[in-house]
Amino acid sequence: MHLAQQVVTVQLKNFQDQFPIPLTEVVERQLYVPDFGKEIANAAEKILHEVYAINYKTLAYNGQLSGRLKISIVSTGKYVMPYFLSGFIKQNEGVDLTMDVTNKSSVVGSLELNEVDFALVSVLPKKLKVNKIALMENKLFYVASNKLEIKKNLTKKKLFEQMPLIFREQGSATRNAMESFITKNNYSARKKMELTSNEAVKQAVISGLGCSIMPLIGIGNELSNKDLQIIPVKGLPLSTEWNLIWLKSKKLSPIALAYIEFLNKEKALIINEKFPWVNGFKLLP
Amino acid sequence: MHLAQQVVTVQLKNFQDQFPIPLTEVVERQLYVPDFGKEIANAAEKILHEVYAINYKTLAYNGQLSGRLKISIVSTGKYVMPYFLSGFIKQNEGVDLTMDVTNKSSVVGSLELNEVDFALVSVLPKKLKVNKIALMENKLFYVASNKLEIKKNLTKKKLFEQMPLIFREQGSATRNAMESFITKNNYSARKKMELTSNEAVKQAVISGLGCSIMPLIGIGNELSNKDLQIIPVKGLPLSTEWNLIWLKSKKLSPIALAYIEFLNKEKALIINEKFPWVNGFKLLP
The missing domain is CATH 3.40.190.10 (Periplasmic binding protein-like II)
Structure with missing residues (x-):
């Protein structure tokens, strides 16, 4: 925290040095952002968005999938989900992944609010109409x-x-x-x-x-x-059973569609390669 | 979920069999709880509270600490906190533990709202006045x-x-x-x-x-x-550094006070016994 603050101070100073008008003002120990500062902040945000968009577009023109894949998974899913993702992410360098690990109630909540592309659950939510891919026992x-x-x-x-x-x-x-x-x-x-x-x-x-x-x-x-x-x-x-689910009503992104295709094709292989000891596990009597 | 529902149905039926008046009614496929059912529910809740209170009191009369200890810890704290708790919980069988694992922002939030006795953080919150025990690097x-x-x-x-x-x-x-x-x-x-x-x-x-x-x-x-x-x-x-912190303004429970005493006495021993490899860890050049 302390370190982060120093870093921010230095960066802000460097940024200010490029403008002849103050971006911030300190009046009676309070920090204010004058109109000029606000306009520069807005412009900077727009520029950043465009930069991200350009990155994605460049990749898309090169025939690569690009954009964000958002998944919300139940706590125990952290032991399996990364292994069903790593091949896909390696094949598609333009894909950014956000994975939220929480409990069943919150996962189903994210799905319902359309905040994520997919959810990993063991109990299917009764209220929602979903499609599913069964991943593993x-x-x-x-x-x-x-x-x-x-x-x-x-x-x-x-x-x-x-x-x-x-x-x-x-x-x-x-x-x-x-x-x-x-x-x-x-x-x-x-x-x-x-x-x-x-x-x-x-x-x-x-x-x-x-x-x-x-x-x-x-x-x-x-x-x-x-x-x-x-x-x-x-x-x-x-x-x-862990199931990857998504809303039937959802308009899936090209990335989400490609991921479903990847899973259907690679699922069995991933289970065999990454989890042989789980399938073969026997408890001695 | 399916299983839980069956279980609840059976238990509800057993409970109903003890009363001559219906606790629930189904009208046009909707489940209603009539006044009698509500009163029985309230009474049952009061009885349960009293049972818990009796349990705690019995332990207290026997000279044992009893009640709840609530701690909110940052995600990485799950690797250390249980080892600083196990001795205390074993010595005090009347103590119930609730430990919430989340991120720094949420941990500090719980502490600020006085929802927990202690919090385990690595960065001390600037806004709050807290006491601390440094646990480990x-x-x-x-x-x-x-x-x-x-x-x-x-x-x-x-x-x-x-x-x-x-x-x-x-x-x-x-x-x-x-x-x-x-x-x-x-x-x-x-x-x-x-x-x-x-x-x-x-x-x-x-x-x-x-x-x-x-x-x-x-x-x-x-x-x-x-x-x-x-x-x-x-x-x-x-x-x-992981720090166990608590609000300076908080009126600590007898359990919380006993836990602070336990930590001050046992901290060094626990670190030596449970984490020798962490302290001695050297990265080869």
Whole structure:
């Protein structure tokens, strides 16, 4: 912050040096932007927009796709989405990517408000008419720190109930799945913690704060380096599916259309190459 | 969602069976809650509140701290905060933890609105009067996929500039630090991507989408399993510090006071035990 301010001050001074009229004024310790300054700011903004447009147009004339691709994804989607994007972005250098990682409620909100081209969710929104591409299966297991000693003589129910359970926040699909599982099986759960983001839950489980029901995809490293262990519990794993969805009513950009084509063509290959351990994962009895 | 709905239906039916008067009515496919249902709902809510209060009181009479501890932390804080909490939570079984992981702007917002007891930030908010405990140093390095072949004859500047750079979203302290670094050193950066959450950036770098400036603390596993590599760039690492802060004006709860005491006593030990590799990390020239 401090550094940024110094930098801005220097840049502003350099910019001012090019004009004979002040762009800013300080009156009684307050900073004002006089009319001249405002007009220069407007003009500068227009110039920048034109520069961006020229960049995109140049690429388009060269036969390259260009512009912005905006995707909103659920928290656990960060473990899969980049791998379904990297080939496409490499092929199309003119594409700028904005990817927002949040929870199910916010993702569906962005889609509904037409703020994004695509959304990655595991639960399809009922209210909206959407098209979808099913990307991958998402399996959720009961996960504990590897340092937790498992008493062999406990029933699976007791095992599940003995440790504090870490929950995701309201509005998260993982949270909903966990709550349904608990209610359906009549487990009683000691809920002590509520954390946003799947990665926060992971760090909390490793640190010994409690156990949780977590997507396999996000814990590959931690299973192999023995930070975490999966504990078999009746009724688990839960299985959902990541779907890339978009509004049926949306007029898709050329980039969005090209991305759909890319996915349909490359999906199976990407899954095979990037996620072989997830598909082949078996929990020893 | 589907599952949750079934569960709710069954539970509602069981609940209704205990009353001779309908709690809900369906008129022309619309669900209505008549006055009797509303009164029962209010009463049930009051009962639940009392049950929670009894739980807390019971613990308090037994000399145990009880109640809620609410913390809002910046995205990169998820790699450190759980380790500074686990000992405290284990010692105080009556404490419920809510931890929100978001970006700097939102964290400072929660603190200002008095929605949380503590916030974990790397940049202290200028507008607010806060107390702080410095927890740990945060070092940011230039990070690339290990599959990226580094051309040995490139200058460090060229090296930095040749790859697309992945940025965090506006309002993130990591983003601010990165932008200041780039401006200060007159690097030109090919910004092609903007992703929320540090973990999303990590996955994107591993998948080959680009490079980024990332906190060392979040990439320990990926450095040792060779998913990622650190590339030496002049002016890096940037170094900031995680601070646990709270409003000077806030009337702290007994739990919050106990937590401050815990941290002051245990801080050094936790850092030594949990993060030895971070403190000892040296980048080979």
